[in-house]
Amino acid sequence: MKKKLRPAVIISVCVAVVAAALTIFLLLNPQYTFAAGEYLGINCKKADVIKTAPDSLRPVSLDELKGDARVRFDQSLMLVNKEHPLPDGFSPELAEYRDTGVMMNACMTEAYATLSAAVSEKTGERLLVSSDYRTYEQQKEEYDASPTLATVPGASEHQTGLALDVYVPYYASYGFLKSEAGRFVDSECWKYGFIIRYPVYGEAETGIAFEPWHIRCVGEPHANIIYNNRLTLEGYISSLEIGAWYEFGGYLISRQEPGDDDSLQLPEEYGTAVISPDNMGGYIITVKP
Numbered sequence: 001m002k003k004k005l006r007p008a009v010i011i012s013v014c015v016a017v018v019a020a021a022l023t024i025f026l027l028l029n030p031q032y033t034f035a036a037g038e039y040l041g042i043n044c045k046k047a048d049v050i051k052t053a054p055d056s057l058r059p060v061s062l063d064e065l066k067g068d069a070r071v072r073f074d075q076s077l078m079l080v081n082k083e084h085p086l087p088d089g090f091s092p093e094l095a096e097y098r099d100t101g102v103m104m105n106a107c108m109t110e111a112y113a114t115l116s117a118a119v120s121e122k123t124g125e126r127l128l129v130s131s132d133y134r135t136y137e138q139q140k141e142e143y144d145a146s147p148t149l150a151t152v153p154g155a156s157e158h159q160t161g162l163a164l165d166v167y168v169p170y171y172a173s174y175g176f177l178k179s180e181a182g183r184f185v186d187s188e189c190w191k192y193g194f195i196i197r198y199p200v201y202g203e204a205e206t207g208i209a210f211e212p213w214h215i216r217c218v219g220e221p222h223a224n225i226i227y228n229n230r231l232t233l234e235g236y237i238s239s240l241e242i243g244a245w246y247e248f249g250g251y252l253i254s255r256q257e258p259g260d261d262d263s264l265q266l267p268e269e270y271g272t273a274v275i276s277p278d279n280m281g282g283y284i285i286t287v288k289p
């Protein structure tokens with residue numbers, strides 16, 4: 001006589017089969033578990049940014065700062081999006097990356113070289129660039145060709161040279177995260193001064209869905225704060241109160257709007273400073289005491 005299987009046994013077998021299939025699927029597609037981990041911030045270690053008041057501050061004119069050997073002006077913290085497009089006539093400070101024909105903002109060639117070397121060393125893969133600096137006209141062409149996917153001309157970070165779309169052979173776009181290099185770039189690029197500009201958790205603030213391939217240079221220590229506190233660039237910059245000072249990782253940070261005399265407040269004594277416009281009428285000052 002045929003023995004009838006009990007419903008509990010049938011259910012257990014079905015659950016085991018589904019669990020095994022899911023495990024195999026996730027092992028073959030590590031990008032899903034990785035993206036879920038990034039969404040939850042499992043690789044993040046909270047960055048405690050402390051509000052501070054430097055001992056003595058003095059107003060220094062932008063002209064004087066531009067002539068000060070301790071100060072470097074760059075464009076690393078410009079916020080560029082649909083609400084804050086680039087001003088007419090904006091010209092990025094560009095440099096060619098190691099005779100490759102890849103054009104990027106001059107402030108990030110060293111940082112990119114270090115990131116690229118780390119990718120090779122840690123994963124054995126070669127990081128390549130599929131899209132670098134774009135002129136207004138090139139962005140317009142992209143937009144005209146696919147208005148639903150491309151950003152409107154003037155609002156693309158690629159026009160600043162600060163953003164790169166990266167990949168490794170056989171793994172590009174969303175598939176980038178299938179590669180070890182892609183997962184390394186997404187979870188470690190902050191150590192080299194880069195952020196994933198459109199993070200998996202950021203669409204409500206950036207207006208752009210997750211782009212694991214689009215890296216953006218913001219420099220240190222900002223990349224550290226943004227990644228580890230699960231921020232977007234929009235969220236980070238708006239968290240910096242105009243005129244306030246913050247301390248993090250041995251740096252002092254302040255976002256300021258120049259006064260009527262075109263001056264910014266800086267500590268009396270300091271080692272070096274990097275000053276970048278924020279593309280909203282202000283500047284972000286990063287001081288190394």
Ligand SMILES: [Zn+2]
Nearest residue numbers: 163164165214
């Ligand atoms: Zn891009």
